[in-house]
Amino acid sequence: MKKLLTLALAIMMTLSLTACNGQTSEQSSGSQSSETQNTETQSIELQSLETQSIESQSDEPQQPEFITVTTRDGNKEPVEIEVPYDPQRIVTLDMPSLDMLDNWGLGDRVVGMPKAHPIEYLTDYFNNEEIANTGTLHEVDMEELIALEPDIIFIGGRMAEQYDALSEIAPVIYNTINYDIGMIQSVKDNAATVASIFGMEEAAAKQLAGFDSRVAALAEAAGGKTAVSGIITSANLNTLGDGSRCSIIGNEVGFTNLANDVDSTHGNEASFELLVSLDPDYIFILDRDAAINAEGAQLAQEVMDNELVHQTSAYQNGNIIYLNPTVWYIAEGGITATDVILSDLEAGILGQ
Numbered sequence: 001m002k003k004l005l006t007l008a009l010a011i012m013m014t015l016s017l018t019a020c021n022g023q024t025s026e027q028s029s030g031s032q033s034s035e036t037q038n039t040e041t042q043s044i045e046l047q048s049l050e051t052q053s054i055e056s057q058s059d060e061p062q063q064p065e066f067i068t069v070t071t072r073d074g075n076k077e078p079v080e081i082e083v084p085y086d087p088q089r090i091v092t093l094d095m096p097s098l099d100m101l102d103n104w105g106l107g108d109r110v111v112g113m114p115k116a117h118p119i120e121y122l123t124d125y126f127n128n129e130e131i132a133n134t135g136t137l138h139e140v141d142m143e144e145l146i147a148l149e150p151d152i153i154f155i156g157g158r159m160a161e162q163y164d165a166l167s168e169i170a171p172v173i174y175n176t177i178n179y180d181i182g183m184i185q186s187v188k189d190n191a192a193t194v195a196s197i198f199g200m201e202e203a204a205a206k207q208l209a210g211f212d213s214r215v216a217a218l219a220e221a222a223g224g225k226t227a228v229s230g231i232i233t234s235a236n237l238n239t240l241g242d243g244s245r246c247s248i249i250g251n252e253v254g255f256t257n258l259a260n261d262v263d264s265t266h267g268n269e270a271s272f273e274l275l276v277s278l279d280p281d282y283i284f285i286l287d288r289d290a291a292i293n294a295e296g297a298q299l300a301q302e303v304m305d306n307e308l309v310h311q312t313s314a315y316q317n318g319n320i321i322y323l324n325p326t327v328w329y330i331a332e333g334g335i336t337a338t339d340v341i342l343s344d345l346e347a348g349i350l351g352q
Helices: 002-059 095-103 118-126 141-147 158-167 183-198 199-210 212-220 272-278 300-304 323-331 334-349
Strands: 068-073 080-082 088-093 108-113 152-155 172-174 226-233 235-239 268-270 281-289 319-323
Touching: 002 226, 068 334, 095 108, 095 118, 095 183, 095 199, 095 334, 108 141, 118 158, 152 183, 158 172, 172 183, 183 199, 183 212, 183 300, 183 319, 199 268, 199 323, 199 334, 212 334, 226 272, 226 300, 235 272, 268 272, 268 281, 300 319, 323 334
Parallel strands: 088 108, 088 152, 152 172, 226 281, 281 319
Antiparallel strands: 068 080, 226 235, 235 268
């Protein structure tokens, strides 16, 4: 009897262990299957994210390698040229263009420029030994320029005659002031062209946005008033017309220029007797000798300090305004330069 009982108990224990082992095996198998499924799911999700990332990147606009812009040729005629987009090696033979590049944080790309006539707010470039000296504003060192291998070259009116030769080295952007449309509009047009080459259109528009209102305030104060604009060179006075330097005074600000019969950008030779006979409300003076650092030249204030000038209403009313020489003579057309030009006029006309 005891043997039968013992045998029954042994059978029951064996069955119980078998059942437990089977259950554990099923749980283990189920766990492994679940882990495999999770791994496969994660892999699929990762592949999906990678695919979405690639698709997202492909949807982003790609920068062009080249773009076409409208500039001027050596005859100041409009011309379309192809230029590299966002060029890295820049030679600027034109100070207004350097002014723009500086405003947009692109000055570190300048590899060459003329260094003969430093401008106050751009002195870091003139003193930077890593930027090659390409000569003067009138004559470029072609060997130096070729060695620099520029992606693009910026010039102004002083380099117009060398446009064709420069174009053989790199695309040339020719910026100048069109006195028929005015200085302010010319600055806007030139800045828009240069900005488009670097994708800086938005920055340029913001920087230029306030100029019109400043000109309007000056024009309101200048309404009905007369002026003579003059340039002092070699201790002589030349009068300037509205189609030359300082044209903003007559064209946009609106002074009546009493000596507007001028056909030269350097003005017409004039006498101090002329100032007495015209007797303008304001006299604006640009010191060319100071702008080009002419050795031994008299300052414009010294030249204008004479008995004839003292007879004019402008002198007697404190309305002889001396303009920033380097900015008005060398950098006219730049963004910072335009701000300085307007500030000169605001100080003299509005007392700001």
